[in-house]
Amino acid sequence: MLTPKDTPTRETRVLDGTWRFAVDWDNDLDPATLTSEGLPGGLEIAVPASVNDLFADEEVRNHVGYWWYQRRVRVPRGWGEDQVLVHFGSATHAATVWVDGHEAGSFKGGYMPFEFDITDHVTAGEEFLLTVRVDNRLDNTCIPPGTVTELPDGRRQQNYLHDFYNYTGLHRSVTLVARPQRHVCDVTVTTSYEGTTGTVNWEIEQAVDGDVKVHVVDKQTGKTVAEGEGATGSAEIADVTLWTPGVGGLYDLVIELVDGDEVVDSYAQHFGVRTVEVRDNEFLINGKPFYFTGFGMHEDHETLGKGHSNAHMIQDTELLSWIGANSLRTSHYPYAEEFMDFCDRHGIVVIDETPAVGLNWGMAGGILDSGGGETFEKGHVDDDTQAQHRLEIERLIARDKNRPSVVIWSIANEPDSSGRGAREYFEPLAQLARDCDPTRPVGFVNVTFATPDEDKITDLFDVIMINRYNGWYFQTGDLVSAEQTMSEELAGWEKYGKPIIYTEFGADTVAGLHSVYNQPFTEDFQVAYLEMCARVFDSSKWVVGEQMWNFADFQTKYGYARVDGNKKGAFTRDRRPKAAARYLRGRWTAKDEAAYGRRDWRIRERG
Known part of the structure; x- marks a missing residue:
């Protein structure tokens, strides 16, 4: 599954914002009614976010079972010839999705993306009702596992053995996606290098087999540095820039599915040229010993x-940089x-x-x-x-x-x-x-x-x-x-x-x-x-x-x-x-300076 993104042949519409919301108190609301007539009540919820801390209601926070999300979505009028999908970054811990009352599919696994093809249920230029039922319950068929206990008074309690709160909901973006009928389904990229020459290998999966062209583009300069053909292939990159800890260094593998001179689908998958190896007592990145400093987060x-x-991602990664x-x-x-x-x-x-x-x-x-x-x-x-x-x-x-x-x-x-x-x-x-x-x-x-x-x-x-x-x-x-x-x-x-x-x-x-x-x-x-x-x-x-x-x-x-x-x-x-943060900053920046000759692990360009 590819990450949704806009390309010359693909379009996306992010559906984040406020959605209608309802708690299924007894986990028995009728999907047929809710997915065609709408949710009861007037609650709204933010997407993406966890449900638990948003409402001044302890019963909502502690509910065990189903939560319902709903919003109306308009399909762009130019998507008439495309395949239309709805993509979820995650739904913790399981979800079922309906489009205008038609069940599009279900998914179990609270931290992975999933998507459903809804082409047959929507029309370009028109609206549809998107409904998602999220289930926060954990049992031993889940990862992580858990158990649900029903108390004598009928209340349900979720029990689990991990030491972090069981936040649940639509935690990541929901995206409407348009892609061509003939499209790139997936790509696997592997790399190596010898001296100053890098090698990139690719295996591309297509919905319908056909001719493929590949361009390797340096993301820093925007220049094409190598080309190739075929769903499986490789190319060499002269004067390669290695992906390096604290620095980065990325390329795009621009994939084009072609029919003669026409580009049917285009997708860019970023990658970095680097090697990882365990050798005796060393962990090597690009052949050099690497010492991990940082956190579980x-x-x-x-x-x-x-x-x-x-915004929070930027704040956290800036603090990682500050602390070394x-x-x-x-x-x-x-x-x-x-x-x-x-x-x-x-x-x-x-x-x-x-x-x-x-x-x-x-x-x-x-x-x-x-x-x-x-x-x-x-x-x-x-x-x-x-x-x-x-x-x-x-x-x-x-x-x-x-x-x-x-x-x-x-x-x-x-x-x-x-x-x-x-x-x-x-x-x-x-x-x-x-x-x-x-x-x-x-x-x-x-x-x-x-x-x-x-x-x-x-x-x-x-x-x-x-x-x-x-x-x-x-x-x-x-x-x-x-x-x-x-x-x-x-x-x-x-x-x-x-x-x-x-x-x-x-x-x-x-x-x-x-x-x-x-x-x-x-x-x-x-x-x-x-x-x-x-x-x-x-x-x-x-x-x-x-x-x-x-x-x-x-x-x-x-x-x-x-x-x-x-x-x-x-x-x-x-x-x-x-105080521990300043202690670690001193220790880790000193280690970084000893290993790489610099104080700031992430090299910055300052004007």
Whole structure:
């Protein structure tokens, strides 16, 4: 599936804005009535945005089940000969779509794009009624999994094992798309280079086979630097500009489907020429050792929830630049395509993660024993869960396979990798990821309880990514013992002979709280904790990265372990820096200067 964009042969109409909205309180409203006659009541909702924080009504926020969206859409009058689609950036966690009462289709998976061909149900120049029913319920056939409990008084509660709030709704843009009947369906781009010559290879899927022309365009200069023909082919780029961390460097593969001299369809897919390799204790980008600095992040902002906002994206990436970070992990789900495009353009290195979080019945929200049996058993994480997990891996790689910013596929966060049945569950998934994309390393993120002696699956993967909270959840406040424990465990991971990235480490911190002692929850303790972790990281040649948890404070479900969310951010939820941010800025910019001879990881042009 290609990202919607305007080209010489394609047009788009973004349908963001305010839509009609209704809550299906008993999850029994009649689709036939609603999709033809309209929604009841007078509520409106913003798209994109999460439902949960928009209404001054706790029952709306906590509703478990269906929410209905609706708006009228006019098809541009010039689209009469085109195929017309409606494209959704995401619908969390499942959606069914109707056009003038006709069911266009359904999709399950809360963070991936989907689209439906509605050509037969719309007319150029006329309006149609677009209706979307979003379902926020999670069960064990979902990724992430969950359960719904009905209380004695009839209320429904959504339960889940991940430690971030279950924001739901239409979180990303909705777009009306016109494309030719004969069109490009998909393209896969791979690259390599030798000396100053780059090579780009392509495989193009068409709706109807025919002649194909390809032009490689330097996005910086706008000049064509190579050409080719055929749905499968390759071309060489002289004096190639490599995609480089902190810099970027993109080309467009301009695809033209032709009929004689006529261009039937045109689509430009951006790409970067770069290589990624794991060699012994090193992670190499373009043959040079790369050390990850940055964060696990969340799509989480006040009011918007998980809704994508370009303004917030710019703010967050500017703060990444300020603090000296060169990378991030899309914890714990794929981010909006607009965010990923930005990373491609600006050289931000990405560990791209599926929504497979909460696959661990030994803990809830990362901190508590959930109880209730084994992880890998019927009704918990079972064959139905694995089937959806396979889809999530396939969809993530299909969407992001051409992105130079993506250097690792992370297929799960903190699963029960020491549990009985873990290897049988994960071995085929690791192979699936490699089959889908043999050009990038594959990994998963290890949980504290799955020590080197207990973990059953690390040997299946190319890199070791571990989350550790010694000094916080364990040995709380005792940084001397925490440092000793982390160092001893690190020696166990080194024996695998693979690069190690600490993908999470952190301590909850209340902004503005200080003490002359290293007292947990103070800003002073957070800095001391980070200093301790840094000593561990710097002690080993096998450690190739550190991504603090978290970039910013974020919302979680309520509970005695969380007061208005998770407070481990280097920044507050409204993006104010804690003392830890300035500590990290000093550490990471110094590392960047030592590695690249510059203080600012993202090179800027200043007039």
